[in-house]
Amino acid sequence: MNPVLSVSGYTLDYVTSGGTHRALDDVSLAIAPGEVLGLVGESGSGKSSLVWSIMRHLPRNARELQGAIHLGDTDLRRATPKALLGIRGRRIGMVFQDPSTSLNPTLTLGRQLTEVLVRHRGFSKAAAWQEGIELLRRVELHQPEVLMRRYPHEVSGGEKQRVVIATAFGCRPELILFDEPTTALDVITGARILDLFRRLRAETGVAALYISHDLGLVSRIADRVAVMRRGKLVEEAAASTIFRAPAHEDTRRLVDAVPRPERRLVFDEPSGPVLLGARDIAVQYGRKTLFRPAPPPATRNVSLDVREGEILGVVGESGSGKSSIARALTGLAEFRGGIRLGKRPIAGVAQMDAAYRRAVQIVFQHPDTSLNPRQRVGEILGRPLRMFGGDAREIPRLLEQVRLPASYAGRWPHQLSGGEKQRVAIARAFAAKPALVICDEITAALDVSVQASIIDLLLALRAEHGTAYLFITHDLNLIRQIAHRIAVMRRGELVDLLAVDALQGESVHPYTRELIAASPTPVG
Amino acid sequence: MSASWLLRRVLLIAYTILVVSLLVFGITQVLPADAAVTLLGENATPAALEAVRLKLGLGDPVWLQYLRWLSHVLTGDFGVSMRTGQPVGPEMFAALSRSLLLAVGAILVMLVLAVPLGMLAALRQGRLVDMFTSLVSYLGVSLPEFVTATLMLMLFADRLQWLPATGYVAPLEDFWDSVRHLVLPVLTASVILIAHVARMVRSETLDVLHSDYIRAARLKGLPEPVVLLRHALRNALLPVVTIVALDVGYLLGGIIVIEEIFALPGIGRQLVVAITARDLPSIQAGALIMAATYAVANSLADMAYAFLDRRIRYD
Incomplete structure (x- = not known):
């Protein structure tokens, strides 16, 4: 049977001021009618370039060196702009990453x-x-x-x-391209979208190219999986076997990076005193005005404790109030309720002095926006060091702690990759020698493999300094690997707070059960 | 856009005007002008001056004078001009209508020229049209109105003799003659608007063209004109509404130079005349009417914005 899509020996370069960059290198693949091919790779591996090549939507600096792309019998590289109008949307459909943009x-x-x-x-x-x-x-x-x-x-x-x-x-259409269609959605919504995809696919028999950086996800919905690295296809195998028997070393790295709850990364059980206790925390944004009633509170009466050296996971879908808790505990949002740091009661933001702020640090989700683009890494780290009694000579040590070369002190944030930026943000938090670091979805914007290395780093820092973490995430599989206890939030309320082992038990909240069902573990 | 939003908006306008009325009245109190002297002239006898002061209530406490003035204004009575002895209200509203004619004309010319120019510049980024638009914008912003006006006069009124140089004819009197008189002031006023808006449309269109939803529209197989007109234009026009609303202030007060050069008796010009003559009722009426027009224009712009962009909700 003729393939719906065939790409053969396709090579693509981008010409930039810094020279020529090879985006796709001798790529060949084929999708049979009714087949779903998963394409996996880290960001920058060339997945998107392949999509734009198929859609004939390449930027001006793209140079196609060789190879062919066929949709059925149509040679896409030779299609005229007019012919393309009848192909895009008609013969090739596309689902984009972020529906809000x-x-x-x-x-x-x-x-x-x-x-x-x-x-x-x-x-x-x-x-x-x-x-x-x-x-x-x-x-x-x-x-x-x-x-x-x-x-x-x-x-x-x-x-x-x-x-x-x-x-x-x-x-x-004959073919639909899916470009990370669930990445921008929360876990439960994403899981339902995947269910829909499976059902529509069964009904229509459409062929699909499904792109993702998450090998675990792709292996569940694709027939075959192709792994891409630096513009090359390094492995192609049936979805059912690729997880069990990855042939290529890069594939194995991707397999290892996928979070699996049964593979615990933390083995101790902290039994020290309570480090930070929060009682009945309520955060309310916006006030009642003359014409408008007050919006519903972002969190209502949330109470939780973090022990010394403990990792407390906070999970829940977007809008559940996870980040509001982080903002309250760091004094970024006004709140009602009480906090205790050790034995010290803290009644409100006004009472959070330098000692409190030193003890409780935060790392934000997007290092792009939390690092000042006009400051070099050295300045970014120097400020908290000076403020908390250190001095600038500690910068190389700090960088080394987060496994970045000391020479990075002279770099600007935009010269770093996403993972490197997040390491700088972590180093900034550790400059204060904190007792508790609040991690607010710090790996959500990163590739699965980069996420794994960031988690390794956090655990190493904890082993060295005994730091406690309040780890906010929507990825239940990830948090089950590292957390001692897990708090489940929904619509501003804490619905569950239990030890990680108790998660599978009978007494969990129905919503928690739903979250677990929406986060299936990889096949194989 | 609910009824309660509209009501709130009207209340807000009323509140703005009230504050402005306080300011205007306060300033005219501080002005070194004695209404009695203005009325009777420098040579009036002290007894006559005193009689006038008593009659006008100038000896009353300031707050009483303010309330009396405000209550008259609310019934549409802005008082009598000290310069001409005529009621101030009708005179100022007539001047406002002439200014609005100029302003609306300038905005229309701007919309017709600046929007396509800005979009073309964005589509042909770095090419001839783009450079031309940049040139026009820089010239428009940097040339003062009296220079543009003089150049227009030299070319169209003097050299080519196509259009009359100065003066104003009411549209109801002689429509074509009225238009002929308005062309040069409208063109002059629109130059600076075109400069503002063309640049804004260009940069906004560039942003929109790089957005995900434009890419999505193209990848749905929609032809380029549909992508541009249906998907890009509306989004690129959004900030234009804001700019135009801000420029209304300029068009009402700032184009006094243009009104002066083309001898167009608009509200700006009337206000300057009133200030030179220390004609307090005219100053108060002129300033208040201008402020009210500005407040209403801005509310209209907000409504237009809400209509174009449904994400803005006024509830």
Whole structure:
């Protein structure tokens, strides 16, 4: 049977001021009708370049050196711009990573869904609207008639992604490209999107290229998996075997990086005194005004303790109040309730003095925005060092602790990779020699393999300094590897706070059970 | 945009105008002008001056004078001009209508020229159109109005003799003659608007064209004109609304130079005349009307913004 998509010997360069950079190197792959090929690799490995090559949407500095890309019998490299209009959206559908940016904020969902039906399937506007409602029903959206008239900001992320998926399936394409479609969604929503993908795929028999940096996820939904590294395909195997028997060393690294709850990384059991106790923490943003009632509180009466040297995981979907707790404990948000640091009671933000702020440090999710782009790494680390009684000579030691070369002190943040930036942010927190570090989704923006190395680093720092962590994440598998206890939050409330072993037990909250179900462990 | 939002907006406008009225009244109190002297002239006898002061209530406490003035204003009575003896209100509103004609004309010319120019510049980034737009923008921002106005006069009124140099004709009197008189002031005023807006549209269009949803629209197989007009234009126009609202202030007060050069009796010009003549009721009325127009224009801009961008919710 002829493949739906075949790429053979394809090589692509980008010409930049710094020279030529090879993005894809002699890449060959084929997708049979009805087959799902998973494409896995770290960021920068060339996954996206391959997508843009297939979609013929390459930037101007791209140079195609050799190779061919065929969609059925059509040679895509020779397709004219006019022919491409009949291929994009019609014969190749696409689902993008982040539905909140890939939908136009000023057009209704219905308009954005039906414009492809009008364009490619020759529907009248009214007929397209009816078909649109039908499509939304097929992606399991309730009240599709109402949703059609909504604007993107009026619906949730999961609903948006379903609309994008409905659009991609709408013209019955031969092939659909999925570019990390669940990365921007929280765990439960992402799991439901994957269920939908499986069902639609079974119904339509469409072929798909599914791109992700998460080998665990891809191995669950693809028929075959191709692993990409530095522009080359290093391994291609059936999804069922790649996890059990990775042939290539790079694949093995990716396999090892996937968090698996049964593989614990922390073995001690802290029994020291309570380091930080929080009682009935309530955070409220925005006040009641003359015309507007107060918004609902971000957290209500959350109580938790962190022991010395303990790792407390906090999980929950976006908007559950995880970050608000972090902001309250670090004094970034006003709160009601009481905090105790050791034996010292802290009644509010005003009582958080230098000693408290030194003891409780935070690392934020996005190092891009938490590191000042106009300061060199040395300045970024020097400030907290001086403030907490150290001096600048400790900078090389600090960098070494987070396994960065001392020469990085002279670099600007933009010269570092995402993982390196996060190491600098961790070093900044440790400059204060803290007793507790709050990690607010610090690996969410990173590749799985980089995440694994950051986790290694945190555990090494803990072994050396006895630091406690409050580790906020939406990745249950990850936190089950390292946390001693896990707090589950939902809609501003703490629904569960239990030892990691008790998570599988009978007495857990139904929501916790749902979270566990939505975070399946890798096959094999 | 709910009814309660509209109501709140109207209340806010009323509040703004109230504050402005306090400021205006306060400033006219501090001005070194004695209404009685202005009315009767320097040579009036002290007894006559005293009589006028009593009649106008100038001896009353300031707050009483303010309340009396405000209550009259609320019934539409802005008082009588000390210079002409005519009621101030109708005179100022007529001047405002002439200024608005100029302002609306300038905004229309700007929209027709600046928006396509800015979009073209963004689409042909670094090419001839782009450089031309940059040039026009820099010239427009850096040339003072009296230079642009003089150049226009020299070219169109003097050399080519196409258009009258100065003066104003009401549209209802003779429509075509009115338009002919308005062309040069409108063009002059629009130059600076075009400069502001073309640059804004260019940079905004560039941002929008690099956004994910434009890429998504292209990858859905939509032809380029549809991508640009349906998906890009509206988003690129959003900040223009804000700029235009801010420029309304300039168009009402700042184009006094243009009104002066083209002898167009707009509200800015009337206000300057009133200030030179120490004509207190005219100053108060002019300033208050200007502030009210500005407040209303800004509210209209907010509404337009909310209409264009549904993420903005006024509830």
